[in-house]
Amino acid sequence: MAFVRQSWYVAAWADEIKPGEKLARTLLGEPVLLYRGAESGQVAALEDRCCHRGLPLSHGCVRGDQVQCGYHGLVFDARGQCTMVPGQALIPPAAKVKRYVVAEQDHLVWIWMGDEARADAAQIPRHPWHDDPAWEWVKDRYPVAANYQLITDNLMDLTHVGYVHGRTIGGTPQAHSEAETHTVPTDLGVRVERWMMDSVPPPAYTAAAKFNTALVDRWMEIDFFTPATVRIHTGAVDAGSGAREGKREGGFAFIGFNTMTPESETTSHYFWSGANKRQPGAPDGRERLRQSLEVTFGEDKVVVEAQQVSLSRKPEPLGMIASDAGMMRARRLVAARIEQEQKP
Ligand code: FES
Ligand SMILES: [Fe+2]
Numbered sequence: 227m228a229f230v231r232q233s234w235y236v237a238a239w240a241d242e243i244k245p246g247e248k249l250a251r252t253l254l255g256e257p258v259l260l261y262r263g264a265e266s267g268q269v270a271a272l273e274d275r276c277c278h279r280g281l282p283l284s285h286g287c288v289r290g291d292q293v294q295c296g297y298h299g300l301v302f303d304a305r306g307q308c309t310m311v312p313g314q315a316l317i318p319p320a321a322k323v324k325r326y327v328v329a330e331q332d333h334l335v336w337i338w339m340g341d342e343a344r345a346d347a348a349q350i351p352r353h354p355w356h357d358d359p360a361w362e363w364v365k366d367r368y369p370v371a372a373n374y375q376l377i378t379d380n381l382m383d384l385t386h387v388g389y390v391h392g393r394t395i396g397g398t399p400q401a402h403s404e405a406e407t408h409t410v411p412t413d414l415g416v417r418v419e420r421w422m423m424d425s426v427p428p429p430a431y432t433a434a435a436k437f438n439t440a441l442v443d444r445w446m447e448i449d450f451f452t453p454a455t456v457r458i459h460t461g462a463v464d465a466g467s468g469a470r471e472g473k474r475e476g477g478f479a480f481i482g483f484n485t486m487t488p489e490s491e492t493t494s495h496y497f498w499s500g501a502n503k504r505q506p507g508a509p510d511g512r513e514r515l516r517q518s519l520e521v522t523f524g525e526d527k528v529v530v531e532a533q534q535v536s537l538s539r540k541p542e543p544l545g546m547i548a549s550d551a552g553m554m555r556a557r558r559l560v561a562a563r564i565e566q567e568q569k570p
Contacts, residue, residue: 229453230454230563232340232341237337239334240269242335243261245264248288256273257273270291277308279298283302291304308322333356356483361501363481367498368523371492371534374494377484378553398425407419416449417448418446419448430518430522442462443464444460445462454487458484460479461479478503479502
């Protein structure tokens with residue numbers, strides 16, 4: 227399986243792993259046991275395979291800050307070092323399992339899937355909106371039966387919004403296809419900027435915000451962080467009120483966080499969150515936001531899973547159209563990284 231390996235990926239939402247609990251997950255084709263120490267509260271990640279007879283450690287249990295295999299009781303610490311062999315004083319030096327470097331940040335557990343010495347937490351894309359009281363947000367993880375890059379493609383090319391999401395965030399398909407679009411390189415990836423001036427606000431926008439004009443000026447900024455994170459900042463304000471000059475107060479604003487961690491070549495963990503700017507004096511809008519995003523991402527899931535079935539049957543040939551520019555840029559960045567890593 228060709229994946230970018232020298233990289234951080236999201237392994238879990240932080241609250242998926244409570245103190246003293248464990249979680250088994252396959253990441254980039256590797257079985258990983260995640261657990262949170264009952265005393266330290268720290269998340270650790272080990273290869274989910276006991277070095278004694280190979281039983282997955284996830285069959286065992288967390289003991290304090292260590293994990294005990296469920297077969298013959300060997301105990302391993304967060305570094306993967308065996309610290310106890312029942313019935314013998316000597317611990318064989320080779321008794322250890324691979325550990326992965328993890329970093330908990332912005333409510334997410336990130337895992338480094340490459341060489342340990344190269345792990346640098348400063349490279350993790352930040353998402354401060356998860357701790358900003360001016361925003362209300364909801365999140366989830368979807369298992370998706372599709373290659374992770376099909377989800378990236380979907381997020382990078384929002385012309386699909388008019389066709390796939392007519393019931394929620396769509397608006398008119400033509401306005402999306404004709405939106406003014408720029409693609410610009412960034413430090414860690416690429417950004418696609420889109421403007422839809424004088425356009426009809428979609429249902430999710432009018433439900434969440436008040437506009438004083440029938441038409442709105444609508445923006446979408448899509449930031450791709452190599453290899454598999456996409457941040458989407460969208461919003462709209464009254465038409466002609468200066469959004470392009472930076473006046474984005476009032477109106478509607480949304481920040482979407484999306485990251486896709488490959489499980490296998492054809493299955494993915496899709497972690498997403500969506501945040502709306504709180505409207506002054508408005509009641510808690512999270513339930514409505516959740517419902518709307520579940521419908522929206524459910525619509526995308528149907529598309530990419532059907533695409534995977536179709537592409538597994540017949541991968542080539544595929545066509546290209548103008549709106550593919552952003553997603554092709556993202557795909558080229560990933561391909562270049564994989565090529566670079568595979569050089570001897
Ligand atoms: S297989 Fe884990 S202790 Fe024997
Ligand atoms: Fe979509």
